Amino acid sequence: MFVYPYWLFFYPVYLLYYHSEHDLDLDHETILQEVIDSRKKPQPSKHNSRPHQHEVPDEHHTFYEDTNLYDKTYDTVSKAVSNVIDGIFGKEMMYADEIWGHIIPPGEQTMVHNHGDIFNVEIGLSWVYYPHAVEKAGDLCFVSNINGKEYFYKTTHTKAKLFMFSNYIYHFTPRNASKIDRVSISGNHFAENKLRNILADDVRCENPYWKYSGRM
Ligand SMILES: [Fe+2]
Numbered sequence: 001m002f003v004y005p006y007w008l009f010f011y012p013v014y015l016l017y018y019h020s021e022h023d024l025d026l027d028h029e030t031i032l033q034e035v036i037d038s039r040k041k042p043q044p045s046k047h048n049s050r051p052h053q054h055e056v057p058d059e060h061h062t063f064y065e066d067t068n069l070y071d072k073t074y075d076t077v078s079k080a081v082s083n084v085i086d087g088i089f090g091k092e093m094m095y096a097d098e099i100w101g102h103i104i105p106p107g108e109q110t111m112v113h114n115h116g117d118i119f120n121v122e123i124g125l126s127w128v129y130y131p132h133a134v135e136k137a138g139d140l141c142f143v144s145n146i147n148g149k150e151y152f153y154k155t156t157h158t159k160a161k162l163f164m165f166s167n168y169i170y171h172f173t174p175r176n177a178s179k180i181d182r183v184s185i186s187g188n189h190f191a192e193n194k195l196r197n198i199l200a201d202d203v204r205c206e207n208p209y210w211k212y213s214g215r216m
Contacts, residue, residue: 017144018214019165032131035101039067049098067101093195099187109175116168124190126167133159137182138173
């Protein structure tokens, strides 16, 4: 069982801002269409990362913007993102927990949120991948509060780009001012016990996790 090391309560006092960008070599047009189809023609799936839209009764609920991916889309994107993560942390250090489609129609936006679990300290990273890029559709923005000062950073969303960041950093996208839906795929990767044990003993913070999670 992973025991959160006592020194972590003192060392990473603040969650600093950090994100990394990577290019995914995928058939982006096919993935884009599959995400759109998964909302209009949902199918049963093995993973069920999100409820289907007709299962979310309140359109004000944030899950209303999300769509449960087809298994083939989930597997393709999971493999591509896991390859990037394996290249940074080593094989079998993290696993894909949830992956879902996110569709924002014109005039709408994604509210400020993070992917952390307030009831559980999760060691992991969150990410978003863009199978297309639409001008004025809303770029991913991060906000962080360090010692009472707020920091804000706006990215430029780009086709094929994967943005990876702490699962605890707050982020949002402004209003979609284009005329078409903005489509992205998001997910969370969590640490395997092997990585958790490495981090528990990593008193010099040498593992890349600290940098990628914005904790150093
Ligand atoms: Fe998010």
